[in-house]
Amino acid sequence: MNFARTFLIYFTIAFMMVLPVHAKDMVLKEPPKSLDQFYPPHSKQPKWTQQMHKLSNHFGGVFINLKEKDFENVDKHADKLVEEYKKTSEMVPEWEEYFDIKAAEAFAAAAKTHDMKKAGKASGGLGKTCGKCHAEQQVSVWTKYHWPSFHKIKVTDPSSEKEVEFDKFMKQISGSFKSMRVNFGEGQYGKAAKALRAFKSEYMELKSTCSKCHTTDDVKRFYVGGDAEKAFQGLAKELNAEKPNPGNFWKNVGLVGKTGCKNCHLTHRTYSMIKEVWEEK
Numbered sequence: 001m002n003f004a005r006t007f008l009i010y011f012t013i014a015f016m017m018v019l020p021v022h023a024k025d026m027v028l029k030e031p032p033k034s035l036d037q038f039y040p041p042h043s044k045q046p047k048w049t050q051q052m053h054k055l056s057n058h059f060g061g062v063f064i065n066l067k068e069k070d071f072e073n074v075d076k077h078a079d080k081l082v083e084e085y086k087k088t089s090e091m092v093p094e095w096e097e098y099f100d101i102k103a104a105e106a107f108a109a110a111a112k113t114h115d116m117k118k119a120g121k122a123s124g125g126l127g128k129t130c131g132k133c134h135a136e137q138q139v140s141v142w143t144k145y146h147w148p149s150f151h152k153i154k155v156t157d158p159s160s161e162k163e164v165e166f167d168k169f170m171k172q173i174s175g176s177f178k179s180m181r182v183n184f185g186e187g188q189y190g191k192a193a194k195a196l197r198a199f200k201s202e203y204m205e206l207k208s209t210c211s212k213c214h215t216t217d218d219v220k221r222f223y224v225g226g227d228a229e230k231a232f233q234g235l236a237k238e239l240n241a242e243k244p245n246p247g248n249f250w251k252n253v254g255l256v257g258k259t260g261c262k263n264c265h266l267t268h269r270t271y272s273m274i275k276e277v278w279e280e281k
Ligand code: HEC
Pocket: 046, 048, 049, 052, 053, 055, 056, 059, 085, 095, 098, 099, 126, 127, 129, 130, 131, 133, 134, 137, 138, 141, 142, 145
């Protein structure tokens, strides 16, 4: 794929969280390398995420304590918020511009008047700095640091018993699936039945990949579970019949395609596509 190094994805945003960004385009850029040090495997803990929890707790802590009229803790949270906000602003040099230390200090000063209205008003300026960065960076960060890479996964091809890269294996499955459909369309049922056998064993081999990322077997109820099993049985039934019923055949093709391929792609492939472009050098 000859995409530009920087991959731009435009989503039409129907609505944004908390604070709106004005453009209706969302651009996904690879997060700066300097963020690596705050996420596994470079650090044991996801330190950036933890830093966010601190900001959020102190920001929220101000309002909770104002409501409780616990002014000693209002002041504590206000000071800690400024301290942690400053600390955060120094973590990733490329992101320094997102921070507005004056807005944080102005909020802390307003909070310390212990007047809820003043604190509320001053929170807007600070809150905007959080919202802008979230709108522009959060999805990229999820993709890069919270999604394992499918490209690194190998699958054992059931016919050759060789290890194949995941995306190559997908192409192979796609080919067997197509071979079955094309031969069926031509009335070559013997060839279609042969393609089905390869297709089914390749498809079910995908089960061995789930545990590379998931810790429970529960997820295998989806995509590679009962629905897929039933669809494969339906296909085999038609292909073994004296006179296959096209309606039943195509219905089961649709089931594999929708509850298998499509649904799995919708959950897993989006992130994989983005990561693939970022990993292209
Ligand atoms: C320079 C960018 C930036 C700024 C400024 C910023 N954040 Fe974040 N924030 C992020 C990113 C990136 C994530 C996603 C982190 C992740 O999921 O690992 C995030 C996630 C969060 C989360 C969710 C954490 C979770 O467990 O999913 C909270 C809460 C949060 N930020 C609060 C705040 C608050 C409050 C402020 C402002 C006082 C703020 N952030 C300012 C970048 C920023």
